[in-house]
Amino acid sequence: MGLKNSYLINLLETVKKRNRGESEFIQAVTEVIETLEPVIERRPDFVKAGVLERLVEPERQIIFRVPWVDDNGNVQVNRGFRVQYNSAIGPYKGGLRLHPSVYLGIIKFLGFEQVFKNSLTTLPMGGGKGGSDFDPKGKSDGEIMRFCQSFMTELYRHIGPDCDVPAGDIGTGAREIGYMFGQYKRLANEFTGVLTGKGIAFGGSLARTEATGYGLCYFTREMLKANGKSFEGSTVVISGSGNVAIYAAQKATEMGAKVVSLSDSNGYIYDSNGIDIELVKQLKEVERKRIKEYVITHPDAVYTEGCSGIWTIPCDIALPCATQNEIDRASAEILVKNGCFAVSEGANMPSTPEAIEVYLKNGILYGPAKAANAGGVAVSGLEMSQNSARLSWTFQEVDNRLNDIMVGIFKSCDAAAKEYGMEGNYMAGANIAGFLRVAEAMKAQGCV
Ligand code: NDP
Ligand code: 2IT
Numbered sequence: 001m002g003l004k005n006s007y008l009i010n011l012l013e014t015v016k017k018r019n020r021g022e023s024e025f026i027q028a029v030t031e032v033i034e035t036l037e038p039v040i041e042r043r044p045d046f047v048k049a050g051v052l053e054r055l056v057e058p059e060r061q062i063i064f065r066v067p068w069v070d071d072n073g074n075v076q077v078n079r080g081f082r083v084q085y086n087s088a089i090g091p092y093k094g095g096l097r098l099h100p101s102v103y104l105g106i107i108k109f110l111g112f113e114q115v116f117k118n119s120l121t122t123l124p125m126g127g128g129k130g131g132s133d134f135d136p137k138g139k140s141d142g143e144i145m146r147f148c149q150s151f152m153t154e155l156y157r158h159i160g161p162d163c164d165v166p167a168g169d170i171g172t173g174a175r176e177i178g179y180m181f182g183q184y185k186r187l188a189n190e191f192t193g194v195l196t197g198k199g200i201a202f203g204g205s206l207a208r209t210e211a212t213g214y215g216l217c218y219f220t221r222e223m224l225k226a227n228g229k230s231f232e233g234s235t236v237v238i239s240g241s242g243n244v245a246i247y248a249a250q251k252a253t254e255m256g257a258k259v260v261s262l263s264d265s266n267g268y269i270y271d272s273n274g275i276d277i278e279l280v281k282q283l284k285e286v287e288r289k290r291i292k293e294y295v296i297t298h299p300d301a302v303y304t305e306g307c308s309g310i311w312t313i314p315c316d317i318a319l320p321c322a323t324q325n326e327i328d329r330a331s332a333e334i335l336v337k338n339g340c341f342a343v344s345e346g347a348n349m350p351s352t353p354e355a356i357e358v359y360l361k362n363g364i365l366y367g368p369a370k371a372a373n374a375g376g377v378a379v380s381g382l383e384m385s386q387n388s389a390r391l392s393w394t395f396q397e398v399d400n401r402l403n404d405i406m407v408g409i410f411k412s413c414d415a416a417a418k419e420y421g422m423e424g425n426y427m428a429g430a431n432i433a434g435f436l437r438v439a440e441a442m443k444a445q446g447c448v
Pocket of ligand 2: 093095117167168169170374376377378380
């Protein structure tokens with residue numbers, strides 16, 4: 001995009017110098033800073049209060065050793081992280097990612113994004129993120145438990161229901177949250193809503209499992225509607241086959257779309273009849289198998305090795321729900337060529353800056369992650385409310401609130417984009433609307 005404002009140019013230079021080698025963090029910060037240019041020009045009070053200098057630096061970063069013993073009796077050592085990014089509007093809140101690619105730069109980018117995402121939900125949650133380079137693939141239940149207990153043995157002293165409330169992300173689902181919650185409870189000797197995504201039997205919220213995927217479809221429905229389009233009769237490509245992808249596929253199908261593909265980090269399946277979601281749930285949630293197993297019971301479907309090929313499947317709507325930077329310029333250009341009219345992000349930062357440029361130049365409706373996937377953390381916020389009140393709402397009640405929150409997020413993005421002269425640019429709208437609430441709170445609380 002190219003910045004003109006010299007204050008922002010200098011700020012970005014400092015960020016690059018100070019966070020050398022953390023390419024994902026620099027990418028996330030650059031995108032936000034670029035879209036904030038018109039806000040900064042209108043709001044010198046934020047510049048004077050040093051809001052931006054403070055926003056590009058996490059409040060606290062915790063890095064720790066996670067030793068555990070594998071099934072063969074060998075000691076294994078992983079690295080644990082918790083970045084408590086910003087607490088201007090509420091306790092730190094955000095997921096824990098367990099994946100071998102995890103390092104500080106990934107956790108910082110996710111924490112930074114979380115600040116604006118949580119602000120968009122309108123609930124009182126600050127931003128944080130954590131995780132480890134632990135690889136849950138191929139580990140036994142016992143190994144997962146021992147890892148989670150060791151991880152929490154250090155983390156527990158840094159978190160709390162009014163301080164920092166972690167949740168799931170890649171590699172962290174209900175099983176891992178259960179083990180972590182058990183260990184927290186034992187160490188702190190208190191039963192509190194310190195984690196979200198808990199089992200329903202011990203304080204979890206109904207509809208949290210579905211929330212990110214459902215919320216993605218609610219947001220996307222609003223974006224499509226505002227532009228004279230809908231899911232009805234459309235062909236949808238979804239990447240990933242984890243928590244977000246599965247429930248996005250389910251809701252998109254319910255809304256009248258045909259979802260023709262899903263993937264994992266090894267390859268993708270194409271089923272022209274529409275994906276059999278119950279089978280995917282059985283394979284991924286119960287049996288923890290690879291997506292290629294799908295074609296055993298659906299011989300009409302095709303499995304292809306490799307990830308990026310999924311974007312060559314002709315579709316109307318693409319919902320990337322796997323991981324960061326999974327759509328690059330070349331994939332975005334193929335989507336355009338094949339007539340795709342909307343890309344809406346279930347994953348965090350799945351599109352490279354070059355891919356986003358292709359969407360915006362070609363008039364593709366683009367639903368940015370921090371708005372489109374905010375449904376997960378929104379229902380986490382509702383889980384916190386239910387825990388504090390010591391009661392639980394019905395599935396329908398939570399789902400209705402989720403729907404209202406996602407409708408509200410779309411409206412805020414749309415309105416902010418219009419107000420700042422970028423109508424239809426929901427990325428700019430999301431960044432601006434998310435920023436304004438946090439910036440007002442930071443300014444009001446003084447230089448802290
Ligand atoms: P899961 O662990 O349930 O699923 C992740 C899926 O993405 C798996 O199919 C996985 O395949 C695939 N994947 C992971 N890494 C890669 C990679 N490097 N290349 C290709 N595929 C990959 O995670 P979630 O569904 O929870 O998370 C998916 C995305 O959604 C992430 O970006 C996450 O940050 C984001 N998100 C999640 C929320 C939540 O509530 N869970 C909320 C908001 C955003 P494989 O099994 O082969 O690793
Ligand atoms: O990226 C995200 O918003 C999440 N992984 C969910 C965070 C949460 O606290 O529910």
